[in-house]
Amino acid sequence: MIGIYLSGTGNTKYCVTKLVKLIDASADVVPLEDEFIIDKIKRNETVILGYPTQFSNAPYMVRDFIQMHASLWKGRKMICVATMGAFSGDGSGCAARLLKKYGAVILGGVHIKMPDSICDSKMLKKSAEENEKIIRKADEKLKEAAERIRQGDYPAEGLTIFAHIAGLFGQRLWFYKKTAGYTDQLKINQDCVGCGKCAKICPMKNITMENGRPHPGSKCTMCYRCICNCPQKAITLLGSKVILQYKFEDSSNLTKM
Template sequence: MEKEYCAIYLSGTGNTKFCVEKLVKSLDENAPIIAIENSAAISAAAGYKNIIFGYPVQFSNAPKMVRDFILANREVWRGKIVICVATMGAFSGDGAGCAARLFKKCGATVSGGLHLKMPDSVCDSKFLKKSAEEKRQIIRRAEKKIARTVLQIGSGKFPHDGLGIFAHIAGLLGQRLWFYNKTKNYSDKLKIDNTLCVGCGTCVSVCPMKNLTLENQTAAPHGKCTMCYRCISLCPKMAITLVGKKVVEQYRLENFSDGI
């Protein structure tokens, strides 16, 4: 028999994991919460009727790894009921809709879409950077929205953030039409500063795409980056960049939240 909820997510710097965990634990305290890079994610999802699926928005799109994961496992989603949760630094238009449309193509019913503003994760850009107190407030506001959503779902009403036609147009015109090339394929733009890298291997072990290896005691990327920023936020030498030229601030959710 299928069980209640299962949560699956991609999270680079912790925001999405935090939000998905808060939401699903309030709906079903026994729900498994599994990262998409974990090989157990698909077999777990297969046994559940309701899937909460979370990811960070990138240039108003779902990350390439998320899109590939949904399409590669299309047979699993048939008949499932999915709530798409998109976290973002500012705006996405139809962030939740990007995955929702793919799930529908694969035969799932999308019962809800939830957009949650969280601190921005782009560690090598000054754009959207906030003070520590502002980050705490953003996280508190997201927690309140999650609590309201849990009550709504309890009374049979589902949020529809990012799912309608106007959201779709806003996502297209706001960003996706101009920046689609950035998320179309995996990125080969990740840069390692060899003068800073000490070959500790942290980036290699945390990458969900297994995009990094150590060669001659230095990290080397292999052109399959899904731009999650996990390695960039965790490198002890701030040696990794992607969008920008220099690490401005390594974002770590745990510095600004009280945990689940």
């Protein structure tokens, strides 16, 4: 077994790592941008794929990764894990349907509610205490999911036709344009000091440094990693001002919101 994930602000990394390690402590867990990921996947029969839900969809980078490596999935046993701030309907189903199209065997789907990663919209803010409660609940759910998976009683969250309808009508249809491809809407304001951190950490290599200034391109997968890590809070995407950054590295190192 191997765990693979896209994670902008750490939630999905945490959830996939915890789930995989509870099932098999010796299994590898790697991000989608790992340079040897294809070889690592090839060596494993079962793959747990995790990603953050975006407008009740899988991030474009994840869908692109599945399509670009279509031949990898034939016969491979997959469990899809979607993390989310509130609701996704069929978050796990979005990748599962695509993987199935390429011949994967879908074993299960897991939905984990985590703190919201969008940090430039006031509407979505929660207190640090609320976020800690959400993470404690997620820990419980991950334990239950791991136990079920170990026993071969796979959770099927997000995989039913009802979940599909909920995801479609709950959000995906209305926000389809936002997740139809990569975006070129990243904005960097005058507070930028040219430290280069954003360029270094972007999983899409979407930001390049030219003459000491960052230049965003048109391949942003809206993961919010650069936005939540910029020391100057100079980057925005959906909103126009960073309220309070969010990043989650492990449960004892939660950045307070």
